Amino acid sequence: MLNNKLKIDKRFILKLLVLSPAFLCLYKNKQSLINITDSEEFIVIGGWVMLKSDFL
Amino acid sequence: MLIDFNSVTNSHQNKHYDVCICGAGPAGITVARVLASKGKKVALFEGGDLIYKEESQSLYEGKGIGLNDWDAVKSCRLRYLGGTSNHWAGLCSYFEEVDFEKRPNGMSGWPITRKEIFEYFEDAKNILDLPSDAFTRVTSWNGKHFKIFPHAFSPPTRFNQKYIAELKKSKNIDLYINANLTKINLDNDLSNVKSLQISNYNKLNTIFTSQQYVLSMGSIENARMLLANNHQVKAGIGNHSDFVGRCYMEHFNVEFGRFTVDNSEYWKKGTVMLSAAETLVKKFDIGSAVLTFDPSTAAVSYGKTAALKQMLRNLICQSNTSTELARKLVDFNCDGDGTISSMIEQSPNLDSRVTLSQDKDIFGIPKVILNWQYNSYDARTVRTLGVEAAKEMAKIGAARIQLKDFILDANLPFITSHHCHQMGTTRMALLEKDGVVDKDLKIHGIGNMYVAGSSVYPTGGGCNPTLTLTMLSLRLGSHLSKLI
Numbered sequence: 001m002l003n004n005k006l007k008i009d010k011r012f013i014l015k016l017l018v019l020s021p022a023f024l025c026l027y028k029n030k031q032s033l034i035n036i037t038d039s040e041e042f043i044v045i046g047g048w049v050m051l052k053s054d055f056l
Numbered sequence: 057m058l059i060d061f062n063s064v065t066n067s068h069q070n071k072h073y074d075v076c077i078c079g080a081g082p083a084g085i086t087v088a089r090v091l092a093s094k095g096k097k098v099a100l101f102e103g104g105d106l107i108y109k110e111e112s113q114s115l116y117e118g119k120g121i122g123l124n125d126w127d128a129v130k131s132c133r134l135r136y137l138g139g140t141s142n143h144w145a146g147l148c149s150y151f152e153e154v155d156f157e158k159r160p161n162g163m164s165g166w167p168i169t170r171k172e173i174f175e176y177f178e179d180a181k182n183i184l185d186l187p188s189d190a191f192t193r194v195t196s197w198n199g200k201h202f203k204i205f206p207h208a209f210s211p212p213t214r215f216n217q218k219y220i221a222e223l224k225k226s227k228n229i230d231l232y233i234n235a236n237l238t239k240i241n242l243d244n245d246l247s248n249v250k251s252l253q254i255s256n257y258n259k260l261n262t263i264f265t266s267q268q269y270v271l272s273m274g275s276i277e278n279a280r281m282l283l284a285n286n287h288q289v290k291a292g293i294g295n296h297s298d299f300v301g302r303c304y305m306e307h308f309n310v311e312f313g314r315f316t317v318d319n320s321e322y323w324k325k326g327t328v329m330l331s332a333a334e335t336l337v338k339k340f341d342i343g344s345a346v347l348t349f350d351p352s353t354a355a356v357s358y359g360k361t362a363a364l365k366q367m368l369r370n371l372i373c374q375s376n377t378s379t380e381l382a383r384k385l386v387d388f389n390c391d392g393d394g395t396i397s398s399m400i401e402q403s404p405n406l407d408s409r410v411t412l413s414q415d416k417d418i419f420g421i422p423k424v425i426l427n428w429q430y431n432s433y434d435a436r437t438v439r440t441l442g443v444e445a446a447k448e449m450a451k452i453g454a455a456r457i458q459l460k461d462f463i464l465d466a467n468l469p470f471i472t473s474h475h476c477h478q479m480g481t482t483r484m485a486l487l488e489k490d491g492v493v494d495k496d497l498k499i500h501g502i503g504n505m506y507v508a509g510s511s512v513y514p515t516g517g518g519c520n521p522t523l524t525l526t527m528l529s530l531r532l533g534s535h536l537s538k539l540i
Contacts, residue, residue, distance in 0.1 A: 042447055046380075047313065047458040049446035 058224045060105075061235035061256040073099040073230070074540045076252055076266040078237040078281075079273035081139020082522065083508035083529045085215050085223070086183060087270055090533025092228035096540055099264055100223070101235040101254055103273075104136030106216065111257060112136060115236070115417050118276070122408065122428035124474060129426060132476035133274060137233060138216030140274070140476070141522075146212025148186060149205065149519035150177075152344070154334045155401075160341045161433055163303070163404035166514050167486040167495040176530035183526055184210040185218075197328075199448045201336035205329035205346045207520075237273075238419045240285040240293060240505075248503040255419055268504050268536050271482075272529070275304065275511035276424055279410040279481035282492075282499075284421050294482070294492045294499040301410035303480040304428060305516045308400040308472040312442045312463055315349065315394035315455040322454040323351040331518055336444060342437040343401030344518025347445055349455070351394040394455060399475055400441065401518045403433045410481055430472070438470050439463055477521050482511040497532050508532050 043052045077084045080102035088100045104112035112135045120126040134142045158165030190208030197204050223231045239253035251265045271278045279301040283292040328349045357365035372378045373390035408429040412422035442463035449455040462468040485491025488500040497506045508529050510521045
């Protein structure tokens with residue numbers, strides 16, 4: 001019982017470790033967008049400020 | 057004539073001049089030369105020697121409690137003949153019209169016009185050895201909110217080397233070295249300076265009198281001497297409105313991030329310096345600034361394992377994926393990454409200030425505490441400049457900018473260093489209630505004491521201060537020569 005619980009916790013922690021940087025990255029980009037999208041002309045990905053038209 | 061005050065042995069002699077000037081840096085020397093050329097007798101006091109000496113430099117000791125620690129500040133200033141010009145880099149520029157205007161920000165605006173200062177532009181260019189065609193070469197920039205920064209390079213002029221022979225030969229200027237201002241005495245009704253006490257390093261004091269007096273010792277020392285001379289007026293001289301020492305300003309030196317070149321046409325000449333256009337400054341109500349884009353930096357590793365670190369860096373930089381990964385983990389530069397530095401105007405801020413410490417120097421004068429602070433207006437200026445520069449670069453296709461987190465996230469404090477451009481502390485204002493000196497640089501309420509140098513700047517603009525302070529000093533010299 002104890003061993004099983006420990007295994008689950010390990011897997012959960014592993015998932016958290018893998019996923020959290022991705023969430024952090026998304027969160028950061030969301031923050032960035034709040035500051036910069038006044039004209040809907042620009043997008044920020046990982047801090048890089050780019051024209052949206054570059055992706056069309 | 058040159059007089060080493062350390063060799064003076066008779067402390068009872070009184071000396072009288074037309075003008076006494078304390079501080080022989082660019083401002084003091086310039087005022088003295090103008091007055092001498094008009095036949096006025098000048099005593100020019102330099103606290104240091106002809107060369108750097110620790111005995112003099114140590115009188116600049118103080119404490120930094122704000123954005124700067126004291127070590128960063130003390131290396132900015134040099135306390136010997138020629139002052140800070142002895143290690144000045146030589147970059148010159150000028151204030152634009154918008155820098156003199158009153159803006160929505162409460163304490164902006166100069167009580168004099170740009171035209172009043174620019175009357176002395178050509179003379180100042182000669183003093184600073186700027187080429188005759190300086191500022192006339194126009195380069196265009198295909199943007200809306202930024203333009204090419206108008207600037208020129210002085211050799212740079214070392215006032216010590218350039219003017220020592222002239223000062224020694226001068227019949228109208230007595231240059232005293234090792235001569236420290238230790239007391240300012242007011243007359244009985246406290247409306248005029250009666251005399252100055254000047255001390256050598258043997259603590260021998262001599263009294264000097266003159267018709268007019270000028271303080272030109274730099275932003276920190278000008279404020280310190282006015283505050284410390286509180287034996288007749290408790291708050292210090294000129295401190296009627298509690299402005300002496302306040303509104304200490306620097307130029308923020310913020311690194312915005314990195315960039316990659318899109319269109320190499322824009323970067324043919326290498327580094328590009330852009331200043332914020334008036335349209336940008338007014339549209340967003342922000343400070344002026346210069347942003348320097350260097351497109352070809354070489355990433356360097358340091359320390360004992362520098363060679364190994366450099367090899368690893370080069371390996372990582374060869375793969376886009378590993379570079380991005382490294383950049384997510386640390387602030388990681390590769391060769392060829394463009395870098396962005398800046399010189400950004402700080403708004404006048406009452407809490408950014410010079411005050412006196414309980415500690416005293418060898419003459420018994422309190423040392424300073426420097427509390428350099430920024431406010432929310434400054435934070436908005438920095439972020440707006442970063443974001444708008446990145447947008448403009450993307451729009452015209454010149455480059456792609458990756459901004460640092462603190463530019464994009466207003467919840468983070470911005471990270472800055474400084475430029476050794478110390479300004480404010482005795483700000484110029486039309487009315488006594490708004491500053492320390494009037495538009496002629498005379499201390500409000502004192503009939504015969506003036507202040508020269510960048511401590512009188514009401515705002516710092518987005519440019520290097522030396523050319524403007526030279527023009528202001530020429531103007532002050534001309535004004536004083538008409539009074540005597």
